[in-house]
Amino acid sequence: MNPPIPRHDRPADVYFFATCVVDLFMPEAGMDAIAVLEHAGVRVSFPAAQTCCGQPAYTSGFPADARAVARTQLDLFAQPWPIVVPSGSCAGMIRHHWPRLFADDAALAARAAAVAERVVEFTDFVVATLGLDLTAAQNEAIALCLHTSCSARRETDALRSGRQLLNTLPGVELRTQEHEPECCGFGGTFSIKHAEISAAMAGDKVDALLATGCSRYVSADCGCLLNLNTTLEKRGEPLRGQHIASFLRNRLRLDSEPAA
Amino acid sequence: MSAERPTADPRAFKDNSRLVLADPVLRRNFRGAMDFLTDKRAAQFPDADAFAELRDLGKQIRQHALANLPQLLMQLETRLHENGIHLHWAEDAAAANAIFLDLARRHDAPTMVKGKSMVSEEIGLNHEMAAHGIACIETDMGEYILQLDGDRPSHIIMPAIHKTKEDVAKIFATHIPGAGYTEDVEELIAIGRRALRNEFRTAKIGVSGVNFLVAETGSLVLVENEGNGRLSTTVPDVHIAITGIEKVVATLDHIAPLFTLLTRSATGQAVTTYLNVISGPRRADEKDGPREVHLILLDNGRSQAYREEHFRATLQCIRCGACMNHCPVYARIGGLSYGTTYPGPIGAIISPHLMNLDSTRDLPTASSLCGACGEVCPVGIPIPDLLMRLREAGRHSHPAAQQRQALKGQGAARSIVEVVAWKAWRLLYAHSALYALFAWIAPRLRVLAVAARSGWTRTRAPLRPARRSLREQLATRTPLHSRKALRDRHSPD
Numbered sequence: 196m197n198p199p200i201p202r203h204d205r206p207a208d209v210y211f212f213a214t215c216v217v218d219l220f221m222p223e224a225g226m227d228a229i230a231v232l233e234h235a236g237v238r239v240s241f242p243a244a245q246t247c248c249g250q251p252a253y254t255s256g257f258p259a260d261a262r263a264v265a266r267t268q269l270d271l272f273a274q275p276w277p278i279v280v281p282s283g284s285c286a287g288m289i290r291h292h293w294p295r296l297f298a299d300d301a302a303l304a305a306r307a308a309a310v311a312e313r314v315v316e317f318t319d320f321v322v323a324t325l326g327l328d329l330t331a332a333q334n335e336a337i338a339l340c341l342h343t344s345c346s347a348r349r350e351t352d353a354l355r356s357g358r359q360l361l362n363t364l365p366g367v368e369l370r371t372q373e374h375e376p377e378c379c380g381f382g383g384t385f386s387i388k389h390a391e392i393s394a395a396m397a398g399d400k401v402d403a404l405l406a407t408g409c410s411r412y413v414s415a416d417c418g419c420l421l422n423l424n425t426t427l428e429k430r431g432e433p434l435r436g437q438h439i440a441s442f443l444r445n446r447l448r449l450d451s452e453p454a455a
Numbered sequence: 456m457s458a459e460r461p462t463a464d465p466r467a468f469k470d471n472s473r474l475v476l477a478d479p480v481l482r483r484n485f486r487g488a489m490d491f492l493t494d495k496r497a498a499q500f501p502d503a504d505a506f507a508e509l510r511d512l513g514k515q516i517r518q519h520a521l522a523n524l525p526q527l528l529m530q531l532e533t534r535l536h537e538n539g540i541h542l543h544w545a546e547d548a549a550a551a552n553a554i555f556l557d558l559a560r561r562h563d564a565p566t567m568v569k570g571k572s573m574v575s576e577e578i579g580l581n582h583e584m585a586a587h588g589i590a591c592i593e594t595d596m597g598e599y600i601l602q603l604d605g606d607r608p609s610h611i612i613m614p615a616i617h618k619t620k621e622d623v624a625k626i627f628a629t630h631i632p633g634a635g636y637t638e639d640v641e642e643l644i645a646i647g648r649r650a651l652r653n654e655f656r657t658a659k660i661g662v663s664g665v666n667f668l669v670a671e672t673g674s675l676v677l678v679e680n681e682g683n684g685r686l687s688t689t690v691p692d693v694h695i696a697i698t699g700i701e702k703v704v705a706t707l708d709h710i711a712p713l714f715t716l717l718t719r720s721a722t723g724q725a726v727t728t729y730l731n732v733i734s735g736p737r738r739a740d741e742k743d744g745p746r747e748v749h750l751i752l753l754d755n756g757r758s759q760a761y762r763e764e765h766f767r768a769t770l771q772c773i774r775c776g777a778c779m780n781h782c783p784v785y786a787r788i789g790g791l792s793y794g795t796t797y798p799g800p801i802g803a804i805i806s807p808h809l810m811n812l813d814s815t816r817d818l819p820t821a822s823s824l825c826g827a828c829g830e831v832c833p834v835g836i837p838i839p840d841l842l843m844r845l846r847e848a849g850r851h852s853h854p855a856a857q858q859r860q861a862l863k864g865q866g867a868a869r870s871i872v873e874v875v876a877w878k879a880w881r882l883l884y885a886h887s888a889l890y891a892l893f894a895w896i897a898p899r900l901r902v903l904a905v906a907a908r909s910g911w912t913r914t915r916a917p918l919r920p921a922r923r924s925l926r927e928q929l930a931t932r933t934p935l936h937s938r939k940a941l942r943d944r945h946s947p948d
Contacts, residue, residue, distance in 0.1 A: 243926065
């Protein structure tokens with residue numbers, strides 16, 4: 196089964212690997228995750244040369260190109276700090292697939308493994324390591340669904356962590372959508388190569404979320420969020436998904452970013 | 456079901472699946488059937504750890520068998536001979552059909568009754584025999600319905616799962632002489648059974664598949680629920696079994712774990728109604744059973760999968776169909792869309808070996824890699840991993856380093872546009888300065904070309920980059936601890 200999530204005492208420092216999707220499409224999720232980590236007293240370091248874990252090319256059948264990109268990320272995490280990733284599928288890619296990606300080169304494979312074992316998905320880190328003080332959290336009632344990406348569900352502990360976190364937040368009523376464990380239909384280039392099938396899956400997932408009557412859904416995977424939110428937008432539905440870090444920041448009443 | 460049917464050709468995969476996606480009744484039926492099967496399976500495996508342990512055992516048994524395949528096949532050949540079972544080797548579909556035809560002629564048999572066998576579908580047995588004036592009659596109720604209707608199986612365990620009882624009522628009323636129109640399921644089953652009984656009584660040859668072969672005892676193991684398998688293999692004078700070369704296991708002890716994994720994964724049953732262990736023709740002191748038993752072992756591309764370490768895992772399959780029941784893609788497009796004998800996730804990884812990567816190029820990409828198939832596979836086949844490897848083989852003319860020989864149709868899905876796109880991606884994402892520039896420009900243009908010109912926007916709003924990338928926002932942000940320090944320094948106390 197899956198290797199256990201690395202357990203650390205709350206460290207003074209962490210690295211933040213934002214992922215390319217957060218960087219370009221959902222930067223607020225990255226800002227909010229960093230704010231939550233800093234609020235708990237952790238210093239967050241964002242290596243500026245980071246780009247992508249290589250997953251898009253890897254799952255499309257272009258492992259050599261994926262390797263070339265992942266190779267450049269190996270040098271960015273010199274200190275022995277945990278590497279927090281606000282996306283289950285990217286965390287899963289690094290933890291489980293980098294070792295295979297570099298299997299032909301023992302030296303690189305060892306370095307990839309050293310990075311991989313420090314990678315932890317954001318929700319897992321919050322629950323297992325951060326120990327947030329929730330006494331000051333707002334308790335306004337809200338009905339919520341949690342959508343966990345397939346990689347997060349199978350390659351990290353994010354489903355359990357996410358449920359535990361949301362259940363401990365005051366005022367949050369967690370509802371479960373029909374076919375909750377089923378894929379939302381994103382799947383990277385699958386959503387473009389087999390657009391109709393992907394759209395049918397996204398449509399069904401959106402129907403299931405709407406049927407719960409929840410006023411919002413949260414997820415820790417931006418691929419799923421983009422897929423489902425753009426489907427909801429096209430349909431003219433007001434329901435939207437939010438990154439779990441953004442929801443958490445809001446419930447903890449942390450300052451929003453000062454205007455730059 | 457709409458009048459237009461999906462084509463039996465994997466090259467038509469996209470058109471086929473569009474046809475099904477546009478049929479809400481069919482989609483609802485599929486969803487309901489898959490939910491029923493997944494719930495039944497879940498009830499059989501209430502304890503995840505116990506399942507993991509049993510699966511590990513099943514996987515080891517299958518891997519052990521494959522690791523020793525040449526020796527086990529030789530041992531099997533010896534034992535079969537001792538048991539009086541005739542063994543025939545068939546390299547491909549044509550060779551297998553020629554053996555059937557030869558046996559039918561030798562026994563002057565105008566009809567054969569056939570128990571459910573996906574390998575017989577693979578070689579197109581019914582069609583081939585019909586071309587030579589021999590009627591090969593399906594006796595599994597689902598297969599019988601399809602044969603009457605000129606349709607194909609859409610699932611390897613529930614072949615007629617895409618048919619409603621109304622469909623069956625119409626098919627029986629049209630094709631079975633004397634059958635009136637009824638939608639009563641019990642009555643429909645009785646009508647089918649009555650029609651088939653006559654065929655069992657008169658056919659000289661019975662055909663069956665095989666679930667497992669036992670090298671140690673030279674036995675053919677056949678798992679079924681309807682009793683038609685037992686009738687097909689005991690009533691006619693000649694029994695011809697056909698299966699793939701990979702179905703052999705070492706010992707009889709290995710059957711029990713595989714049998715329970717199979718029935719619980721396939722139909723959510725603790726046991727099936729019948730478990731047939733066939734170890735020879737009728738003996739001198741026996742009153743029934745066939746006078747001749749033949750086994751045809753088919754390769755048909757299996758040795759291609761066998762010769763490469765990773766693809767070999769494909770052959771661990773025990774054909775339970777759990778991967779299709781749990782596949783969100785299969786649940787939406789059904790089995791006929793694949794255009795292959797074996798649909799769903801297992802079909803997507805076995806068909807490129809049985810056919811080639813050229814005609815099956817769309818199958819390995821038709822997965823979101825959600826992992827549900829790999830999770831439920833009772834013998835631990837890493838299906839998502841194999842899908843990715845086939846994507847790679849389809850897109851590269853030269854075999855990968857870990858893949859020693861080319862596959863049939865290697866590189867057939869290579870598209871220069873895609874190759875260039877990934878090279879550009881690699882250039883950008885492997886050079887952080889270039890990427891930083893891109894991350895500055897893309898938000899200002901606010902449109903990414905790939906999303907705009909794809910099928911994405913038909914059901915979704917366009918993807919727009921945020922106004923400022925995370926890296927840009929972070930560059931101008933003061934970290935919280937510095938902000939606090941700043942505040943503390945300036946607070947008047």
